[in-house]
Amino acid sequence: xxxxxxxxxxxxxxxxxxxxxxxxxxxxxxxxxxxxxxxxxxxxxxxxxxxxxxxxxxxxxxxxxxxxxxxxxxxxxxxxxxxxxxxxxxxxxxxxxxxxxxxxxxxxxxxxxxxxxxxxxxxxxxxxxxxxxxxxxxxxxxxxxxxxxxxxxxxxxxxxxxxxxxxxxxxxxxxxxxxxxxxxxxxxxxxxxxxxxxxxxxxxxxxxxxxxxxxxxxxxxxxxxxxxxxxxxxxxxxxxxxxxxxxxxxxxxxxxxxxxxxxxxxxxxxxxxxxxxxxxxxxxxxxxxxxxxxxxxxxxxxxxxxxxxxxxxxxxxxxxxxxxxxxxxxxxxxxxxxxxxxxxxxxxxxxxxxxxxxxxxxxxxxxxxxxxxxxxxxxxxxxxxxxxxxxxxxxxxxxxxxxxxxxxxxxxxxxxxxxxxxxxxxxxxxxxxxxxxxxxxxxxxxxxxxxxxxxxxxxxxxxxxxxxxxxxxxxxxxxxxxxxxxxxxxxxxxxxxxxxxxxxxxxxxxxxxxxxxxxxxxxxxxxxxxxxxxxxxxxxxxxxxxxxxxxxxxxxxxxxxxxxxxxxxxxxxxxxxxxxxxxxxxxxxxxxxxxxxxxxxxxxxxxxxxxxxxxxxxxxxxxxxxxxxxxxxxxxxxxxxxxxxxxxxxxxxxxx
Amino acid sequence: xxxxxxxxxxxxxxxxxxxxxxxxxxxxxxxxxxxxxxxxxxxxxxxxxxxxxxxxxxxxxxxxxxxxxxxxxxxxxxxxxxxxxxxxxxxxxxxxxxxxxxxxxxxxxxxxxxxxxxxxxxxxxxxxxxxxxxxxxxxxxxxxxxxxxxxxxxxxxxxxxxxxxxxxxxxxxxxxxxxxxxxxxxxxxxxxxxxxxxxxxxxxxxxxxxxxxxxxxxxxxxxxxxxxxxxxxxxxxxxxx
Numbered sequence: 102x103x104x105x106x107x108x109x110x111x112x113x114x115x116x117x118x119x120x121x122x123x124x125x126x127x128x129x130x131x132x133x134x135x136x137x138x139x140x141x142x143x144x145x146x147x148x149x150x151x152x153x154x155x156x157x158x159x160x161x162x163x164x165x166x167x168x169x170x171x172x173x174x175x176x177x178x179x180x181x182x183x184x185x186x187x188x189x190x191x192x193x194x195x196x197x198x199x200x201x202x203x204x205x206x207x208x209x210x211x212x213x214x215x216x217x218x219x220x221x222x223x224x225x226x227x228x229x230x231x232x233x234x235x236x237x238x239x240x241x242x243x244x245x246x247x248x249x250x251x252x253x254x255x256x257x258x259x260x261x262x263x264x265x266x267x268x269x270x271x272x273x274x275x276x277x278x279x280x281x282x283x284x285x286x287x288x289x290x291x292x293x294x295x296x297x298x299x300x301x302x303x304x305x306x307x308x309x310x311x312x313x314x315x316x317x318x319x320x321x322x323x324x325x326x327x328x329x330x331x332x333x334x335x336x337x338x339x340x341x342x343x344x345x346x347x348x349x350x351x352x353x354x355x356x357x358x359x360x361x362x363x364x365x366x367x368x369x370x371x372x373x374x375x376x377x378x379x380x381x382x383x384x385x386x387x388x389x390x391x392x393x394x395x396x397x398x399x400x401x402x403x404x405x406x407x408x409x410x411x412x413x414x415x416x417x418x419x420x421x422x423x424x425x426x427x428x429x430x431x432x433x434x435x436x437x438x439x440x441x442x443x444x445x446x447x448x449x450x451x452x453x454x455x456x457x458x459x460x461x462x463x464x465x466x467x468x469x470x471x472x473x474x475x476x477x478x479x480x481x482x483x484x485x486x487x488x489x490x491x492x493x494x495x496x497x498x499x500x501x502x503x504x505x506x507x508x509x510x511x512x513x514x515x516x517x518x519x520x521x522x523x524x525x526x527x528x529x530x531x532x533x534x535x536x537x538x539x540x541x542x543x544x545x546x547x548x549x550x551x552x553x554x555x556x557x558x559x560x561x562x563x564x565x566x567x568x569x570x571x572x573x574x575x576x577x578x579x580x581x582x583x584x585x586x587x588x589x590x591x592x593x594x595x596x597x598x599x600x601x602x603x604x605x606x607x608x609x610x611x612x613x614x615x616x617x618x619x620x621x622x623x624x625x626x627x628x629x630x631x632x633x634x635x636x637x638x639x640x641x642x643x644x645x646x647x648x649x650x651x652x653x654x655x656x657x658x659x660x661x662x663x664x665x666x667x668x669x670x671x672x673x674x675x676x677x678x679x680x681x682x683x684x685x686x687x688x689x690x691x692x693x694x695x696x697x698x699x700x701x702x703x704x705x706x707x708x709x710x711x712x713x714x715x716x717x718x719x720x721x722x723x724x725x726x727x728x729x730x731x732x733x734x735x736x737x738x739x740x741x742x743x744x745x746x747x748x749x750x751x752x753x754x755x756x757x
Numbered sequence: 758x759x760x761x762x763x764x765x766x767x768x769x770x771x772x773x774x775x776x777x778x779x780x781x782x783x784x785x786x787x788x789x790x791x792x793x794x795x796x797x798x799x800x801x802x803x804x805x806x807x808x809x810x811x812x813x814x815x816x817x818x819x820x821x822x823x824x825x826x827x828x829x830x831x832x833x834x835x836x837x838x839x840x841x842x843x844x845x846x847x848x849x850x851x852x853x854x855x856x857x858x859x860x861x862x863x864x865x866x867x868x869x870x871x872x873x874x875x876x877x878x879x880x881x882x883x884x885x886x887x888x889x890x891x892x893x894x895x896x897x898x899x900x901x902x903x904x905x906x907x908x909x910x911x912x913x914x915x916x917x918x919x920x921x922x923x924x925x926x927x928x929x930x931x932x933x934x935x936x937x938x939x940x941x942x943x944x945x946x947x948x949x950x951x952x953x954x955x956x957x958x959x960x961x962x963x964x965x966x967x968x969x970x971x972x973x974x975x976x977x978x979x980x981x982x983x984x985x986x987x988x989x990x991x992x993x994x995x996x997x998x
Contacts, residue, residue, distance in 0.1 A: 580862050603954030604981065605961055612981040633965065634958055641982035642844055750954055 110138035113194040114171065115145070115185060116162045118155040121200050125231045126162060129198040130169040132229070138196070142166035143174050143188060145181040146489050147361075159489065164455060167448070175493040177365065179358070182215050186222035196227045257300040261309050264299075268292035269316055276321065285321050286341055289313040290348065297349035298356060306349030314342050368494050371399055375498050379505040388509060389475055392467070392502045393420040396477065399498070400491055403427050405462065405478040409444045414476065425480050431461050433478075440464045440476040447473050452481040463487075467503045474506040530698070535586070542575035574619060581618070581653065585715050588646050588723070599640045599726060603750035606635045606669045606676060613648035614667075621652065623661040624682075629668035637676045637747040643723045644747070650716035651680040651743050658741070659684030675729070675746040683740040692733045696721040720745070762876055764788045765806035767797040767823075768838070769815055773861075777810065780865050786872075794818025801827055808875045810868075811855070813839040813846050820846075821853045828854040832882075834875035834932075838863070844982045848936050851984065856933045858983075877989050878932035893928045896990030898967065898976055900928055909967060919944065920963045927977060927987035936984040960985055 114129035116122060126142070133140040144163060167173050178184030189197060199216060219228055272285040293313055297306040315328065318338065322330040330338075378391040389406055397404040401424045408415040414437075421427030439457045443450050443464045451460040462478035477499065481487065487495070549568045553560070560568070607630055614626065648667070655665045659682045669678045687695055698718040724731040724745045731745035764786050768774040774790055781788045789804055791797040794817045801809065809827070813820035824835055834856040839846055847858045856878070857871050893900040899908040907914045907924055916924065922944050927935065937956060945952050960977065967976045978986045 576862070600982075602982075603957060605957050607961070608957070608979045608981050611979060634961055636954060636957060645981060 110136055110195045111141060111193055112138045112196045112198060113141050113143050113185070113189055114166065114198045115181075115200070116142050116159060116166060117144075117200065118158040118162075119200060120158070121231075122158075122162050123165060125198060125200040126166050126169065126171075128229075128231045130166075130171070132196070132198065133170075140166075140169070140171040141174055141192070141194065142171040143176065143185060144489070145184045146175055146177050146493070147179045147181070156486075156489070160453065168455075173496070175489060175496075177361065177490075179361065182218035182222055185215075186219055186226075189223050189226050194226055196229060197223075198229045198231060200231050254301075257305050260299055261296050261305045261312075264292045264295050265309060265312055265316060268313070269320060272317070272321055282321060285317065286337065289317055289341065290345055293345040293349050294352050297352040303350070303353060306353060307346065310342055310345035310349060313345055314338050317341065364490060368490075368497075371395065371494060372497055372501070376501055379501060382505065382509075385506065385509055388502060388505050389418065392475075392477070392498065393418060395498055396420075396479070396495060397422050399494060400479060400487055401425075402487070403480040405433060405480075407440050407444070407476045407478070409473050409475050414441055414444055417478070425483055428480065431480075436460050436462065436478075440478060443476045444473045447471055451478070453486060465499060467499050467506065469503045469507045472507075474503055474510070535582075539579070539582070542579050546572050546575045546579075570619075577619065581649075582715075584646065585650070585719055588643060588719055589715065599643070601638045601640055601727075603636050604639050604641050604644075605633070606630060606637060606678060607633050609639065609641060609644050609648060610667055610669070612641075612645045613652060616645070616649050618653050618656055621656045624656055624659060624663050624665050626652070626665045626667065629666055631668075631670040635669055635671060635676055636750045638750045639727060639747055640723075644727070647720045647723050647745070648678075648680070650720050654716055654743070655680055655682040655684070655741070658682070671749060672746070674749050676749055677744055677746055679742055679744040681736065681740060681742045683736070686735040686739055686741045687733050689735070692735070695733050696731065717743075761785055761787050762808065762879075763804060763806040764872065765791060765797065765800050765804070765809045767791045767794075767800075767809065767815070768812040769793060770812070773812075776865075777868065780868060784869060794820075794823050797823055798826060801831065801833075805831075807833060807879055808872060809833060809835045810859075810872075811835055811837050813837050813850060821849055824850055824853040824855050834878055836871055836875060848938070848983055851934055851936045852939060857986070858934065874932045874989065881931065881989065895928065895931060895976070895987070898928075898990075900925060914966050916963070916966065917959075919959050920966070923959060923963055924967075927985060931987045931989050934980055934984050934986040940984065 110133075112129055112133045114126055116126070129140060132138070142163060144159060163173055174188070176184050176188055178187075185197065188194070197219065199219070201216075216228060216230060219226075268288050268291070271288045275284050275288065276282070290313075293306065293309045296309040300306075318328055318330050318334070319326060322334050324330070375391070375395045378395070379388055382388040382391050385408065389408060393404050393406050396402075397420045401422055403419070403421045403425055405420070405428065406418045408418075417433060417440075419428055419433075421429075436451075439451050439460050439462075442457075443466050447466045447468045448456075449463070449465045450456040451462050451464040452458060453463050461480060461482045463481040464476055464478045466473045467475045467477060479487070479495075549572045553565065553568055607628075610628055610630065614628075617626075652665065652667065655663075659665070664683050666681045667679070668681070669676055671677075696717050698714060720743075721731050724747070727747055729746040729748065731743065733741060733743050736742055764781055766774060766777045766781070766788055768777065768790075769792055774792070778788060778790060789800050789806060791800050794815050797809070797811070797815075800806065811820055811823060815823075820837060820839075824837075827833070827835065835854065836857045836859060837847065837850045837855045838859045838861060839850075840861050851858065856875060859868060859871055891901070891903045893902065897910040899911075900906075901908070902925070905921065907916060907921065923940070926940060926943050937953060941947070941952050941956060944956075960979070964975070964977045964979075976987060976990065978988055980986065
């Protein structure tokens with residue numbers, strides 16, 4: 102949690118179920134508005150059982166606070182004063198707004214007011230008390246209200262009766278073997294503690310304390326089998342009742358604390374496992390999948406998820422659990438307007454909220470600031486409402502997920518920027534090389550043509566033929582360059598859109614051989630394809646271009662009369678295609694560098710042979726896009742071999 | 758001059774149009790020139806050319822639309838001209854009813870060779886106008902449709918049913934480039950990814966059988982990424998692609 106920034110006040114308003122709380126929230130909002138402070142609404146959840154009406158009141162109050170612009174936080178603690186003080190200290194709260202509380206309402210609690218305790222625990226925080234304008238709730242301390250909160254259950258009643266009976270039985274046993282009557286009292290006390298341990302609520306503890314005294318009186322004090330007893334025992338009864346009641350109250354408290362500890366441990370575990378899973382998740386989809394999984398496991402509700410990006414809301418991902426019947430029979434599409442609204446406004450809506458409360462699902466935005474990354478929908482119409490404890494956990498998970506999504510987004514954004522910078526540099530480099538290398542053949546073409554036009558008469562046939570051939574060669578060379586450039590535009594952004602089809606290698610080789618340089622006819626080109634029916638998955642146009650580049654490369658770097666072999670063979674799941682020549686080979690140590698862009702073999706001199714080092718670089722990106730590899734090696738005694746692999750396509754022959 | 762074939766050249770680039778005009782002129786063909794789609798359609802209706810050379814990148818109309826319109830009333834050969842990077846356009850044009858394609862930059866020899874193929878198809882169609890001939894003859898290749906047999910230089914070629922179907926389909930469209938999709942639809946009746954591979958294999962087998970029986974002459978031409986074509990072989994070694 103971040104510390105308070107200098108100059109900016111942070112106001113904490115405490116949420117409770119009390120009807121006066123609405124007024125407190127409004128005052129806090131007004132105050133925050135007046136001094137431009139940040140408002141935090143804090144609800145302290147504890148182990149006290151609350152009824153439906155109270156839970157609803159708390160939800161309503163939290164909703165009101167959120168709509169008023171407060172940040173919601175829920176913490177756990179049996180003692181609100183300590184919890185609030187601790188929270189205020191950690192998160193740099195400067196003012197706390199409280200309702201005037203009538204004190205704690207537990208039966209055996211300290212009578213100090215929240216305010217004075219807070220004052221003691223967080224002396225540096227200003228505490229503002231909003232006077233209670235309503236009269237205290239008349240039912241607040243009535244027995245009726247206390248009983249209403251208690252849950253009656255036959256099982257608990259039976260347990261109480263059984264334990265009492267066992268205690269009485271043991272009492273008779275003790276009495277039978279002549280032990281002092283005080284031992285019987287202790288047996289009953291033990292019974293009362295057992296009751297408070299194994300039943301829920303104070304009622305059974307109270308009941309068993311009372312009954313223990315009565316039964317003890319009935320069976321074990323003179324006169325036996327009568328509720329009359331000598332005044333000597335009154336003190337025993339009183340002390341016994343008091344001890345029973347106190348110890349049962351203490352036992353209940355220990356039990357409540359152990360439940361709280363377990364809950365806390367569970368919360369920590371869930372959050373920890375969530376953050377571990379989120380850290381492992383590599384992309385947005387994985388993060389959202391983790392979220393959906395964790396949420397539906399935690400809540401046992403079906404969860405649906407709409408990813409949100411720049412184009413708006415995507416298609417929903419469903420994650421259904423058996424407990425609420427999944428999304429069977431629910432028209433999610435019909436409700437789509439609600440998550441869209443949530444995505445736009447970055448607030449919660451749907452079931453259990455004030456907006457679109459007739460919906461089947463509760464929709465919540467996963468957001469950081471105003472940026473919504475996704476909208477999560479939780480089916481909430483036919484299952485018990487999500488308790489505050491789980492709701493808080495859920496919100497923590499959503500926050501964590503939002504953080505992970507933000508991080509992922511930033512990483513991708515950074516990658517994109519880096520990639521585009523790299524592309525930009527590449528493009529600039531490419532443009533420089535091209536403009537240089539286009540001029541050379543263009544100069545030659547225009548010069549030769551001008552020569553032919555102006556000096557037609559003076560040139561003899563042989564000279565003219567030479568000029569025609571030169572123009573033709575340069576034009577063809579330019580065309581080859583343009584072909585490669587076109588292929589490079591297809592490989593832009595580092596990804597090549599492949600039109601993969603099963604093709605015979607022989608056919609691709611035939612096609613490539615049709616498009617070779619004119620100089621190729623001065624070399625002896627032969628094919629050595631192991632199997633005519635060798636078929637691979639390829640984008641024909643691109644692989645033909647690879648073959649053309651490799652063959653033209655071989656032609657370019659070998660003397661006239663050299664031998665060039667184009668071969669192919671199967672090697673497991675791959676086809677190995679090679680172009681070999683018996684020329685000078687690749688410069689020693691440059692076997693890998695030849696595939697780099699703008700590599701042109703020997704160091705360039707102004708009158709060096711043309712070539713801008715695009716061909717082999719293009720070959721490598723095309724082969725890699727097909728999932729294959731390309732490499733160059735020198736042959737003994739001399740010559741070069743370029744070899745690449747492509748995945749074999751298996752064919753089901755479909756003869757009818 | 759009136760018995761010379763009439764060619765319609767549809768090309769928006771003046772230099773290329775001029776090149777084609779000069780080429781046709783030197784070979785003694787009659788020709789008309791059109792600079793865009795609407796002129797082309799006008800020329801087709803008024804002069805009824807025998808072959809159309811159609812550039813796919815016209816300023817006013819999609820080349821494919823022109824093909825579809827012309828195919829509405831005429832079966833004259835259409836040769837489309839496009840750049841090599843646009844395989845998809847070529848396939849679309851062929852599927853729309855074009856017979857053949859030329860890739861820029863093309864050589865003059867190539868242009869003339871394609872033109873001869875197209876004209877031969879016209880003549881073959883005119884000769885066969887009387888009705889379906891029961892025997893197909895092309896160089897050394899003979900197909901007896903009635904008997905369901907194929908012969909190369911007089912001896913029978915042993916073909917599987919699919920290979921025979923393929924051979925008949927190609928023979929009936931001699932001179933025309935048939936796209937993979939078209940062949941798959943005609944032979945298998947459907948198009949699935951696995952069939953593409955088997956089509957390649959059957960075609961390779963068929964080509965092998967025709968070749969091994971009839972010497973070096975290629976009867977079936979492969980257009981990788983596009984389709985196949987049966988070439989008409991009149992005299993030995995006239996066609997050298």
